[in-house]
Amino acid sequence: MTTIASPQPPRLAERLLRASVRDPEWREAVTGDLREELAVLAAARGHQAATRWYWRQALPLIARFLVSRLVPALAPPRRRRLTLAEIEQTSMLGAGWSREARHAWRGLRQRPALSAVIVTTLALALAANAVVFTLADALYLRPFRFPDVDRLLLVSSDTSTNALYLDRESVAPADYREWRDAATTVAGLTAAEFWDPNLSGIDVPEQLPGFRVAAGFFELLGATPHIGRSFTNDEERPGAARVAVLSYTAWQRRFGGRADILGQSVRLDGEQFEVVGVMPPRFAIPYGAEVWTPFAMTGEQWQQRKTGNLIVFARLADGRTFEDAREEFTAIVARQAAAHPETNRARGVTVLTFERGLGDDAVGPLLAIWQAAALLVLVVACANIANLLLARGAERQPEFDVRLALGAGRARLVLQLLLEGACLAVLGLAAGSGLTVLALRSARTMLPPSVIRFVPGYEYIRLDPMSFAAIAALGAAATIVFSLLPALQASRGAGGAGLARGTRSTTASAGQQWVRSLLAGAQVALSLALIVAAALIVGGVRRAADGAMGFDKHQLLTAELNLPERPYAEPARRRQFVATVLDRLAAEPGVRAAAVASTIPYANGFSQRPFLVEGAVDSDARDEKRTADLVRVSPNVLDTMRVGFVAGRPLSDADGADAPHVALVSRALVERYFEGGDPLGRRFRLAEDGDWITIVGVVDDVIQDWLSGQRRPTVYRPLAQDPTLHMTFLARTALPPDGLAPAMRRAVAAADADQPILKLAPMTQVVTDRLAGIDYFADVLTAMSVVALVLALTGMYSLMAYIAARRTQEVGVRLALGATRGQVTWLGVSRAIGITAAGLAIGGGLSVVLGRVMASSLFGLVRPDASVILAAVAGLALIAITAGYLPARRAAAQDPWQALRTD
Amino acid sequence: MTPPTPYVGEFEYSVLLAVLHMDGGDDAYAVPVRALLETRTGRPVARGALYTALERLEGKGCLRSRMGDPTAERGGKARRYFTVTPLGVRALKAMHTSLANLSRGLESVLEPS
Known part of the structure; x- marks a missing residue:
């Protein structure tokens, strides 16, 4: 053989191969053997063919070494005597994997309902977490993604x-x-x-x-x-x-x-x-x-x-x-x-x-609560999966005992359960990823376009493979770990011990039942906390959307627009524009009243000014915290919006550009800055060098600020005296306001054909849009708490059903010895009551804390409410105990003799 | 006390025989062993199966191995040389004897014509 320069094998292949062989001597021998043959082949057939050959040889080797590395049961034995079972196993080396996989699949299909529940649980928990994490990442953690x-x-x-x-x-x-x-x-x-x-x-x-x-x-x-x-x-x-x-x-x-x-x-x-x-x-x-x-x-x-x-x-x-x-x-x-x-x-x-x-600061606390809720759902889901798998493992205990006694290796049982767990995890992941994609799509479309502009990071709301993989790995690991527990428990007792114990009298070991009761109790506690959180938020949102606003949002059409600066530099032109639109609007059939305001409640563009009262102490006047919201309005705006009038006189067309400067103030302003004294005739200004303005009337408060619902000090000035570029036209309509949209467009176009309308919508829509984000937030939280509730009930039901099934003979004996069905039922229900009570006590405490945290971080949107917590506790107690009662009643309804014969 | 004679499977039996052929020489490592197995049996032998069998046989005490010196044509990697142990020879003999016992009287069928 001629000496040739040793050709290099494909680096990746060799590296993988090296990584797959555990024993260092074997590693050297195997890679060396391949290199030796590679050199011969390269000399004969060329480098490319040799490289392809190398890959073909390396891949099966890698697979083989990896398998024996990961599943020690399949690795060649190290200097010890073979058992009969191992001899059988060695001869089955090739067939082992596919056979175990088939077993696992069959195991899952034998209990379709249980498998479906586990897969669904896992999918829901994964989707909830992936969606929330994606939203938090896009909107709060990294809304802006550019260098530095x-x-x-x-x-x-x-x-x-x-x-x-x-x-x-x-x-x-x-x-x-x-x-x-x-x-x-x-x-x-x-x-x-x-x-x-x-x-x-x-x-x-x-x-x-x-x-x-x-x-x-x-x-x-x-x-x-x-x-x-x-x-x-x-x-x-x-x-x-x-x-x-x-x-x-x-x-x-x-x-x-x-x-x-x-x-x-x-x-x-x-x-x-x-x-x-x-x-x-x-x-x-x-x-x-x-x-x-x-x-x-x-x-x-x-x-x-x-x-x-x-x-x-x-x-x-x-x-x-x-x-x-x-x-x-x-x-x-x-x-x-x-x-x-x-x-x-x-x-x-x-x-x-x-x-x-x-960034949007309101998003942070909201998403933090979401994140916490999603984590709770994941914990509840894991507890649920653990509970179901433990129950299932206990049910199969006899099967494991028999197989162990017949010489099946512990590794073999573990392998089969591992595969079953893996199958469940894969199915759960597949369903979960589909669900995540759907949920994220709806998360994108549910935000109204008018809001999106102010949502930085919106474009990043999409599935991030890395974060999904992390969450998926967590879920899969949980499933696999819990599916392994029964196998480890089963194989702890050697050989025939389990058989000797017998299956007839088996209720699960005390330790195991204790774990499962704990899991069920934890689920009840956590889902109670979630339900309370959701109820508090939903209540807050409903208050914000439907509560008293100080005006009538129904049958009110709004059209928001911005006049361009240069053509409308002259206040006179702005007045002209406003007058033309209002005249045209008022003339439209179906319009009862038409008005204009520089800003409307529940919309953007507050204008806050210092509020300086004539004759007030200098330090007060200088205090920049004494502010008021300034709204410029046409005289009839309060009638149009149906805001209550308190004292003084309303604005009129006489309060024009050249008339003395006047204003209406809100009740909250009077309470705050006049200590309830009579403000009529008093003068104030909105800047240190501003004109003095006389208060001529007081009106009821309007809730301007959707988030806190606070009544804010507000000043209403005639638009004619201080015309703005940004304004919203309002039309009180006799019929549903949508029908008057064309009329509104015609009126604006009549004043200026080039003028676009920024937003044309009924007032109810303005309110909904404003609350869209938080509403969406509340919806998702509700969905999550329902998921958690369903999971908790499944957990409770499965636990009680399992206990009832395991106690069939005990119940039979009791019935045969003269116990009444009521007594026997009570036996099962009392346990459910115990678990529920413990769970609710812990969950109640959690809820109180959660309510406080939410109230402090959500700007007054949420008010902790004992009645909400009590209602949730009562509701949850009722259904949890029902879930425990049904299996107990079924157990008590059986024929005692039949029960005693049951294996 | 002598250890009990280990049981070897059909493929392990072949591998043990092939190693015995090369025994003591410079060819008692995986590459020539595989070549010999393929030429003598006329069947392809999977590399992984050979390594598994070698490792398993060593685990049963039928083979012993040592690492040689690194060579350039192997990219600086050493060879792993195998020797059949006395226990391995006993296992071979036992297998051989049992096969021979089983085949006695079947010569007319089994002998190549």
């Missing part, structure tokens, strides 16, 4: 301690410029400002969510355009050529993804903008933006520090931490307060991470 997002900050001038109410768009232009120049802990600062322009000139006009941004906006966020370019510094000057960057979705949806979009002109708020770039898919920062344009503020506007509506982002400098930045901004703001006391005296600063800044 953890180095980004959001800086706000607001200092609300509750992040939920923090005003992100609060930085004054001059403050922002000073921060940009002074801050050293950040590598850069950028700003954006709400600007939802009307896109017109192509088929249907539409309002796009958009922002005016600083020139370096995209660069600071680390985003590069999909096509085209971002903004240059020159373009940020006023008077520069107007340019815009579109989002990928806007480009696809409105321009068909045309490649020649760059350089084209689009009409935004009635002006021509040149499209210079398109951002990559999924870039929609902030708040689902679809179009961006550079700021065009004059030097004078940049000097403005009185009020601000900029949202400011920063990127941490290398080596600096979040805390560094927070300290530095606090110091800068303190210096500003000293330098400009007239504007900045009471102004603070809040520094947030990017995720917390743009």
Whole structure:
């Protein structure tokens, strides 16, 4: 043989092979043998053929070694005498696996109901956990996925301690410029400002969510355009050529993804903008933006520090931490307060991470509760599966005893049960993954489109294979472990011990029954806690949706719109627009009353102002916590919405632009800021240099804030005296409001044909949309608690049925000796009562704690309610005991002689 | 006390015979043993089955093994050489004798014509 350079075998194959052989000497010998033959073959037939040959040889070897490694029973024996059983086994080496698999499959099919229950249980628990984990991951943990997002900050001038109410768009232009120049802990600062322009000139006009941004906006966020370019510094000057960057979705949806979009002109708020770039898919920062344009503020506007509506982002400098930045901004703001006391005296600063800044803070606690609920379901499911499998194992004890006595190895029994467990796990996983995909699809579609924009991470709601695999592994492991327990228990007693014990008198060993009672009790406890949690949330949502709101939401059509800034720069034009729409609307048949308001309850866009009463103590006046919601309305809005009138006079058409400034205030405002005194005729202003406004009337409270249901101090000003760009038209209708949608469109088009309606919906729909998220949340929680309840009842029923079956002879003896059927039934029921009572006591305690936690983390939506807990306890006790009673009664109904003959 | 003669199966019997052929030489390792088995029996022998049988026979005390020196043509891996132990020879004899006893009187059928 000529000496040749030894050819290399395929690396992966050899590595796998090495990994599969346990004994190091064998490993060396086997791989060496293959290499030796590979060299000969490569010389004769070429390298490629040799490589293929190697794979063909290696794969069966790998399989063989792996099997003997994982199943020691099949491995060659190590220096000991063979038993008869082993001799049989050795000769069955090849057939063993498929035979055991067939046995396992047959074992499952013999008890179809039990198998189905286990598979369903596993599938439900897996799906619940996978869905919740996916939602938490997408919406809360990682809603923004781009490089270095953890180095980004959001800086706000607001200092609300509750992040939920923090005003992100609060930085004054001059403050922002000073921060940009002074801050050293950040590598850069950028700003954006709400600007939802009307896109017109192509088929249907539409309002796009958009922002005016600083020139370096995209660069600071680390985003590069999909096509085209971002903004240059020159373009940020006023008077520069107007340019815009579109989002990928806007480009696809409105321009068909045309490649020649760059350089084209689009009409935004009635002006021509040149499209210079398109951002990559999924870039929609902030708040689902679809179009961006550079700021065009004059030097004078940049000097403005009185009020601000900029949202400011920063990127941490290398080596600096979040805390560094927070300290530095606090110091800068303190210096500003000293330098400009007239504007900045009471102004603070809040520094947030990017995720917390743009994420939805309400989502966190909700998802945490979901997550906890899903985990509870998983625990209940595992307890249930364990219980069912233990029962099944106990039932098969005689079978195992016989097989052990006949010489079957313990390994063999374990193998068969392992395979049965694996079959159940695989079926459960298959069903669970299908269920997960369906649930996630409905999770996506159940959110209304108007809400999606404000749900960062929405696009990431989809099955994440890695997390699903992790959850699936957990479920599968639980199933397999619990399916093995009976085998281990069975094989603990050697050989004929089990047979000698006999099957006739067997009730399960005391220890085993104790474990199973514990499992059943735990299920009752956990499902009680889940039911209470669901009931509390559902109750809260119902209060928010149907409770007293202070107005009549029925037969009320709403149309929300934003007038573009430039064409409507003149207040007179806005008044003109409003008057035209209201006139046309009022003239439509079927409209009883028409009105307009700058904001409506249960919708976006609160406007909060400091509330400064004339003659009040200076320190009070300066206190920025004395605020009121400002709503601009047409005079008849309270009639249209049917808000109760308390005192004074209503607004009228006489309160026009040139009339004295007047306002109505809410009852809550009077209670809070006038200590219940008479507010009529008193004057206040909404800014330190604002005009004085006289209170002419008091109205009932309207619930503006869906989440807390709080009555907030509110000021109603005539829209004519302070016309806004954002407004909602309201029409009280005689018939269901949907029918008047065309009339509403006609009225708006009559005033301005280019003006899109942002949202046209009945008021009931506005309320539902607003509650959609929490409603959905409550629905899913309810579903989970029902699942847990069903599982707990299955567990209780199966336990009692099993005990009853095992006691058949005992019952027979008792009946034969003269016990009444009632006494015998009581024997079984008393046990169910004991387990239920223990479970409910623990679950009741859990529920009380859970109710407190939920009340404190859910902003007043949930109110702990003892009656809810008591009702849940009573209901659960009733059905749990029924589940225990049915099998006991069946056992007692049997013929005693028949019972005694039962094996 | 001498250990009882172990029982060997049909395939193990063949493997033991093949090793005995090579015994003491440089060819008493898996590759030539397999080649011999295939040429003499005219049947393909699965590599894995051979390794299993060798390991099992060693476990029963019928074979003993030692590792040789690494060689270049094997990519620096050593060979595992086998020797049939006295116990292995006894097992072979026992099998051989029982087969011979069983076949006595059947020569007319079994002898190649």
